Amino acid sequence: MGQSANSPIRRRQNATRFCEVVLTNAKIVTRSECFNGTVQIVDGMIADISTGLTTASGALDVDGDHLLPGLIDVHTDHLEKQILPRAGVTWDPLAAAVAHDIQLCAAGTTTVFDSLIVGAMGNPERRRLLPIMLEGLGEARRHGLLRADHLLHLRCDAREPKLVDLFLAHADHPELRFVTIMDDSPRRDPNRFRYLERRKNTPEVEIEAAITAVASTADCTEDNRRRLVAHCRARGLPFASHDDTTAAQIAEAVTYGLAISEFPITLAAAKAARAAGMTIIVGGPNLVAGRSHIGNVSVRELAQNGLIDIISSDYIPASILRAIWYLAGQSDGPTLAEAVALGSLRPAEAFGLADRGEIATGKRADLVRVADRAGPIVRAVWTAGRQVL
Template identity: 40%
Template sequence: MTTQDDPTGAGTPLVLANAKLVLVDRIVLGSLVVRDGRIEAVEESGAAVPAGALDLGGDYLIPGLVDLHTDHFEKHIFPRFHVRWDYVRAALAHDAQIIGGGVTTVFDSLAVGNAEGDSRRSEILKPMIDALERATAGGMLRAQHLVHLRCEVIDPKTPALVQEVIDHPLVRIASVMEHLPGIRQTRDLEGYIARMADIRDQGVETTRDQVMAMIAEKSEIGRKVRPEVVALAKARGLPLLSHDDTDIAHVDLAADEGVAISEFPCSLEAAREARLRGMATVGGAPNILRGQSQSGNVAMKELMDEGLLDILASDYVPRSMLDAAFLITDSTDFAEDLPAAIRMVAKAPAEAAGLADRGEITAGRRADLVHIGLFEGHPFPKMIWREGIRVA
């Protein structure tokens, strides 16, 4: 991407005026000045439009959103289960959806290791990172794409896979996850056993004893692999997340390991323990919009009602963060104001990821900005800038 934010080439700054500026703690009608990719000044100037300024017509101007977790890149690699798409083309399609949701910094959450014997995720890991690197170098991506390693600790191959990619400059955060039936996200063990009993491979059905033996075997693998993955991430100073904490013991294990963020807690008890242990909590924006978890776990509204939710991530719907931020502002079911809601999708995730240069409209920050229109309560981006360059 180019770095030229001055269309005149004569040092003239970009001025955005007559906008409802959503600051970290309030909304003001005014303008801001952008120079060399940074916010130079924020002015409470009312509806005045200086000569040469861009008139935003009284619409909202918010900081570019920061998404700590989206699985969506993988979906573009496999648009159908048996179809594998070109990696760079998939990255471009993914980027279009990301920027369309007002996200200017995204952590593409790439699975490392496999939970149920599907080797495809291991095969595509490095090519996906390479494609992001190539597309970034070629100026093809409108959002800034970084990598979140989602490390499946019940796969014995995970540490080697992590070692292969963890030193790549795009890799910035890591999480540890354990996808086993009866544990964390998938707590309905009996339902899982019933489903497996109905699946026959060459006439052999999966029995309860086989399922229980598999759980015991993979749990033992997890107890060995998890410390290795945590050590690899900590040695490189990467922020660490613990995925799908459900029991108090899950949170305490993570906190004792030095993990700072509980990602998608599955129960109110886990979220409460995370707060007691000084951990930040990430929730799924789709959960807010649907009013419930897609897995039957705790609703994010319950966490918000107790002040236990710090950050929203898009998870599996790229534009859900933008929709959720405005929903919790407008809906009588929630008590958040817009600055607080925007903090959850911009400043808070940026700080959690160690990106203190963005996520807030204030002098000195990166000029990652989104001009928002509203129609029938639906927010939609009209213009988007990244480091002062209009990208949409």
């Protein structure tokens, strides 16, 4: 774990050291334990971890707050809400990207996979958003305005007739790390399609006409899925299925080589995903609320069955940290270290981010100071050793 509490903080011999930060009197959460101690950061990396306090001059006393690894959010469509705050209203892309980034940092997220829609998902207005959102993120990056590390996650609507062309326009984006194939068509699950369309107050006659049309005409979703999988494999991109409902759909996903199940919506689908060795990603809002807002399985039930690998924020940035606190607070739940790993170490491992995801020597100093005030409150954030909040 490093030197003892009474030893002087180690000093680099390199006189040109860029920056040193020492955080002490912290409840440090590593991959396996939580203990009171001190963390030394040098040049943006964790240089040393020790138990107890330090007397080194300039050390920051964090008053016994928790020190967590920065959270890694692999699925959030929060930027879309900033760009399109109301139907028919498109906000300034740069301002939207900056507001999105600030809220993520305030939630303890230091690495985010911005989950941007490719296609319309039943709303033609959304089809035009992808280049606008990428423009805002790119401009914010060029101006050095982003606090978190932003990577790209493309959520692809398999129902979109021109999906592959839309995807290929951005398939070689330098930040692209993850692709989800989303299929909410009546072909995949007519009953779920009926349920979702009724929520939109779609007339029953239109719902049944849509189901009949798909059943009797050529359907592009299968061809889109097959071609997307081929393009992802060629680029070495991880790709996921989405909203799996049945064991049969998991089996179908496995035949395509999908190794990630995002938001399985029934216990049966989640169990099948686990049996197939798939990584299971769930949404924090569902876990915190104790239920799905559209009647899907409760993530708490998945947790009780050991069917969670990664927690994402989905659409509420603060939900990952709240979900972690909820799980760690259950008498039969995981330890705090185990719960924290679901939002940091596990996504880092799943997506090959070997330089981050835990508090350990040699890792990037992505750290979050969290006070427990009837729940977790983020008080400070460091990204690669630089305090950004």
